[in-house]
Amino acid sequence: MTALVLDGGIALLTIGIAAWTIRAGDDFAAVVGFIAYGLVLTLAWTRLGAYDVALTEAAIGGGATGVILMRAGARVKPAPASRPSRLARIIVGALSAAVAAGLAAVVLLPPQPAPSLALDVREHLASTGLGNPIGGVLMAYRAADTFLETVVVLLALFGVWSLGRDAHWGGRPGPAPRPGIGGPLPLFARILVPAGIVIGIYIVWVGADAPGGKFQGATILAAMAILAGMAGLVAAPATSGRRLRWLLAAGPIVFVGIGLAGIPLAGAFLAYPPGFEKPLILVIEVALTVSLAAMLALIVAGPPERSP
């Protein structure tokens, strides 16, 4: 009963913040509302027992998305507010409510028994050498998804780069660094970045057996890179750099290389030869973590804004 009250509170808070975000007076306020929404959604995920998802939502859904949204909220000029007509609001409101009601009906009348692949995962998890079932699903049963997902991240980065001006192609993202940034930020970055790198690597490592994983860990590593950049400790790299591009490609290349090797060795694309599952998954995860961290940091940094 107490638990239901807590869950109800979280649910009401989430809905309230979502409604506030939709109705907020100006764009920046809406962005702040959305970041709060990401955080309370994280609470909902923990209440659903999905700690891996909660970590991802906090790191990527709230954190990384929040950072780029704040950048946009500060840069994009607010649109002139023109309220849609009353009729439009009523019609759209009714249709949206109908969709919500339909989904609610699906929630209230679930199929019995509930469909689940948990037993299958449990049965085969031991063969992957992993203790975290979600890591097992991501790296073994749905490895093709995970591979394509990293490619999607890479494509999104190319898309972001392509939106820079022609003259800046291959240049460095972000405004030119201000030399000698004062205040507490450089000290903060000097102390937090080493700690954050350790925490990021820990989250990736622990993901084999407990909630965590490469996406969450890579996001923390990317955040450390961004923090070091904001504090002026490191310069943003030129996007035409050969070493940078190899760094970005390394993860997908290792993944697809091991995947192709699975065709002769294990009989299928992305299948691992028996006995080598855990080491191969580890190699892929390490390569992916490094590449993903670089991709995420560069996506947040935005398109090149200075000539190479």
Add this chain to the structure above:
Amino acid sequence: MNALVGLFSTVAIAAGIVFFVAGTTGLLRFPDALTRLHALTKADNLGLGLIVLGLLPLSGSLGAALKLVVIWALVQFAGATVAQMIGALAAGEHPPSGGRRRR
């Protein structure tokens, strides 16, 4: 003994929540950026500190307890830095007596 530990946890966490509520009220009600920051630091420092203190006996292992303390220390550090930066920005842009007229 167990009951005593449970009582300690409950009291500490409840006290932490009180500070969070007070800090949030201050954030919403105080007139300018600097006083709002002041309210927030109460929630950050004391509120989270008390909640972590209350959770320590419940964490079950030394490793988990250490992680909780590290989380508290990191939040302290980040909170202090961000408060400094926002404070500097607010002090630079608005005269201390003027206050922000956003609400």
Add this chain to the structure above:
Amino acid sequence: MSLAPFDAATLFGLMGAILVGLGLYGVVLLESFLRRLLAFNLLGGGVFILFGVVARRGAGAGFSGDPVPQALVITGIVVAFCATALAITLIERLGEEDGDDASGGGS
């Protein structure tokens, strides 16, 4: 078919349904591109939560939830971030190109 028990999964399922409705309303009606993008992400959050409810109800074999939908949601959150980042960059660039009509939708 029988009514689901009123537990945490059902509660958050109803929340997800409402979030989808709210997001949909915002996507259709809001004027500014940035606000529409936010509404779309609100909608996405609701859809992900519905996956989480399916996962929670499929709990078994010693897991707190069916790991397959949970893994799909993790993939989904990352892909949503990528799409959002690309859309934001587009909106910013559009604002630069348009000059005064920065983020306005229809006008």
